[in-house]
Amino acid sequence: MLLALERLAGWVGLNPIEPSLQNGLRQSRLVLFLLAPLLFVRGKLMPAAQGSVVARWIPGMALYATLFLLFASPFLESGLNGALVFLAGALTLVRLLICEEELPLGSLSALLLLFVAWGLVSTGFSPFLKLSLLGYAKTLTYLIAYFCFLANLQSLTHLRLAAWAIILSSILISLYGLYQWQIKVPPLALWDDPTAEYKLTRVYSFLGNPNLLGGYLLAPMALTVFFYFGNLGWRKWVLFLAFPLQVACLYFTYCRGAWIALVVGSAVAFLTCLIIFWHLFAKSALFKGLLIGGLLLGLAGAVWMVLHNPALLERLKSLVSGGNHSSNQFRINVWQSSFKIIQEYGLTGIGMGNKVFQKIYTYYMVTGFQALSTYNVFLEVWVEMGLVGFIIFLWMLVSHAARCVWGIVQEIDYTARLFLAASLIGLIGLLAHGMVDTVFYRPSIQLLFWFFLAVITLVSRRDIAFNHQSTD
Numbered sequence: 001m002l003l004a005l006e007r008l009a010g011w012v013g014l015n016p017i018e019p020s021l022q023n024g025l026r027q028s029r030l031v032l033f034l035l036a037p038l039l040f041v042r043g044k045l046m047p048a049a050q051g052s053v054v055a056r057w058i059p060g061m062a063l064y065a066t067l068f069l070l071f072a073s074p075f076l077e078s079g080l081n082g083a084l085v086f087l088a089g090a091l092t093l094v095r096l097l098i099c100e101e102e103l104p105l106g107s108l109s110a111l112l113l114l115f116v117a118w119g120l121v122s123t124g125f126s127p128f129l130k131l132s133l134l135g136y137a138k139t140l141t142y143l144i145a146y147f148c149f150l151a152n153l154q155s156l157t158h159l160r161l162a163a164w165a166i167i168l169s170s171i172l173i174s175l176y177g178l179y180q181w182q183i184k185v186p187p188l189a190l191w192d193d194p195t196a197e198y199k200l201t202r203v204y205s206f207l208g209n210p211n212l213l214g215g216y217l218l219a220p221m222a223l224t225v226f227f228y229f230g231n232l233g234w235r236k237w238v239l240f241l242a243f244p245l246q247v248a249c250l251y252f253t254y255c256r257g258a259w260i261a262l263v264v265g266s267a268v269a270f271l272t273c274l275i276i277f278w279h280l281f282a283k284s285a286l287f288k289g290l291l292i293g294g295l296l297l298g299l300a301g302a303v304w305m306v307l308h309n310p311a312l313l314e315r316l317k318s319l320v321s322g323g324n325h326s327s328n329q330f331r332i333n334v335w336q337s338s339f340k341i342i343q344e345y346g347l348t349g350i351g352m353g354n355k356v357f358q359k360i361y362t363y364y365m366v367t368g369f370q371a372l373s374t375y376n377v378f379l380e381v382w383v384e385m386g387l388v389g390f391i392i393f394l395w396m397l398v399s400h401a402a403r404c405v406w407g408i409v410q411e412i413d414y415t416a417r418l419f420l421a422a423s424l425i426g427l428i429g430l431l432a433h434g435m436v437d438t439v440f441y442r443p444s445i446q447l448l449f450w451f452f453l454a455v456i457t458l459v460s461r462r463d464i465a466f467n468h469q470s471t472d
Contacts, residue, residue: 055098059152062091063161066152069145070451071165074173074216074444075206081443082141089144092151103150108403108457111396116143118392119352122385126351128359135353135384142450149454156415159455160230163223163422166448170220171242174249177205177213181252203252207444214258215439217250218265218429219448225269226422229276230415261432265425272421275408331375331436333366338374340364341383349386354441357383373441377434380441400427400456407460419459423452 065088073081095101103109119139126132153159180203187202188209202210224246228239250258341350341364350360354373357380361371374380382390404424408417430449434440440449 058091058095058098062088062095062148063152063158065091066148067161067165069148070162070447071169073447074169076443078443081447085141085145085148085447088148088152092148096151101151101154103147104154104458105150106457106460108396108399108453108460109150111392111399112143112146112453115389115392115396116140118389119385122349122389123351125348125386126356128351128356131355131359132351132353135351135356139352142446145447146450146454149451150457153454153458159419159458160227162451162455163227166220166451167224167227167239167242170217170224170246171238173205173207173213174217174242174245177203177249177252178245180205200254201252202254203249205249209439210253211255211257211437212439212442212444214250214253214255215261215430215433215437215442216444216448217246217253218258218261218433219426219445219452221246221250221262222265222269222422222426222429226418226425230418255433255437257433257436260436261429264432265429268428269421269425272408272425276417276421330369330371334361334371334375335379337361337364337366337371338376338379338383342379345383345386347386347388349382349384349389352384354438373438375436375438377431377440397427397431400453403456403460416459419455423455423459426452 065084069081069084069088072084076084096103116139119136123129123132123136149162153162181201184201185203188204203213204210205213207213207216221243224239224243228236228243232239250262341360345360350356357373358370365371374383378390378393381393385393401424404420407420408424426448430440430445430452439445
C-alpha cells in the first residue's frame with residue numbers, strides 16, 4: 001500500500017525534490033543543444049563578472065523588478081505590464097548568466113512547459129495564424145514572469161517580500177474602491193441587467209471594471225489570511241486591518257462570480273485551517289466552542305445581511321434565475337456556441353488568444369452580441385488548445401493542487417504549509433471565478449495565477465530556507 005502511494009505521489013509530482021528528473025534535464029542532448037548559446041555566453045561572462053561591482057547589483061535589481069511587477073500590475077495597462085515583465089526577465093536572465101544559480105525545475109515545471117509547448121502546436125493548426133501567434137506571445141510573456149518568480153524568490157525572505165508586495169497593493173486598491181462606493185461613482189459601462197429593480201454602485205478602483213476588481217482581490221485575500229499566522233510580530237496588525245478592507249471592497253463590486261469564488265475558497269480555507277491547526281482545537285474545548293460559535297455567528301450575520309438588503313437579495317436571486325437574467329442568458333449562449341466550436345476544432349483547438357476566438361465566434365454566436373471569450377477558463381483552454389491541451393492543463397492543475405494537499409497533510413515546515421495553503425486557496429479562487437467570467441486572462445490576474453504556480457514549486461523544495469524562523 002505504501003509503495004502504491006509513493007508511486008502515485010511521484011506520478012502527480014509530489015516528490016519534494018526530483019534529482020533524477022533534474023539530472024535528466026541537465027544531461028539531455030536536446031536541452032543542451034537549445035541552451036548551447038546561453039551556456040557559451042555564461043562561460044564568457046561569469047569570469048568577467050566576479051570582480052564587478054555592477055554584477056553584484058544585478059541579483060538585487062532582478063528581485064526588486066520582480067517585486068515591483070507584482071505590486072504595480074493592477075495599476076497598469078497591458079502594455080506597461082508587458083514592459084515590466086520584459087524588464088524583470090532581462091535582469092533575471094543576466095542574473096542567471098553571471099551567477100552560479102540554477103532554476104529549481106522539476107515535474108511541475110515540466111508539465112507547465114509541456115502546456116506552453118502544446119500551445120505552439122495549436123497555434124500551428126489555427127485558421128488565423130497571425131492572431132494566434134499574437135496570443136501565444138502573451139502566453140510566453142507570462143512564462144517569462146514565471147521564470148522570474150522561480151529565479152528571484154528562492155528564499156523565505158524573498159517569498160515574504162512578494163506576499164507583502166501583493167497585499168500592500170491590494171490595500172491601496174481596496175481603499176480607493178471603498179472611496180468610490182462612498183462617493184457613489186458612476187459606472188463606466190452597462191454592467192447590470194437593465195431590468196434590475198435596484199441600481200447599484202459597483203466599485204472598480206484602479207482596474208476599471210468591477211468584475212476584474214473582484215477577481216483580482218481573491219488572491220491577495222488568500223495570502224492575507226494565511227500570512228497572518230506567520231511569525232510577523234507587529235505586522236500582523238497590517239494584515240488584521242487589510243482583510244476587512246479587501247472583503248468590503250470585493251462585496252461592493254457586486255461581482256457574482258467573485259462572490260461564488262469567495263464562498264468556495266472560504267470553504268476550502270476552513271478545511272485547510274482545521275488540518276493545520278487541529279492540534280490546537282483537539283487540546284482545548286474552549287477553542288472548539290469558539291470555532292462552532294464563530295461559524296454559527298457568521299452564518300447568522302450573512303443571513304441577516306441578505307434579508308435586510310433588498311439590492312443584495314436581488315443580486316443573489318439572479319444567480320439562480322437562469323435565462324431570465326440578461327447576463328446569465330448571454331453566458332449560456334456563449335457556452336452553447338463554444339461547444340459547437342469544440343465539435344469542429346476539438347482536437348487541436350482554434351489557436352491561442354481571445355482575438356482568434358472573437359474571429360471564430362462570429363460564425364457560431366447565437367445572438368448578435370460579440371463575446372470576448374468563452375466566459376469559462378476550462379472551456380477557453382479546450383477551445384483554444386484542443387483536447388490534448390485541455391488534458392495537459394487539468395494534469396498541471398491537479399499536480400500543483402496535489403502538491404499543496406500533500407504538503408499540508410504531511411505536516412512539513414509550518415511556514416511552508418502556510419504558503420502552500422495560500423497558494424491552493426488562491427488558485428481555487430481564481431479558477432472558480434474564471435468559470436463564469438472573462439477576467440482570468442487579464443494581466444493582473446494571470447500574473448497572480450503564474451505566481452502561485454511558481455510558489456508551489458519553490459516551497460516544495462527541501463533546500464529552500466525554511467529551516468529557520470524569520471521575522472521579515
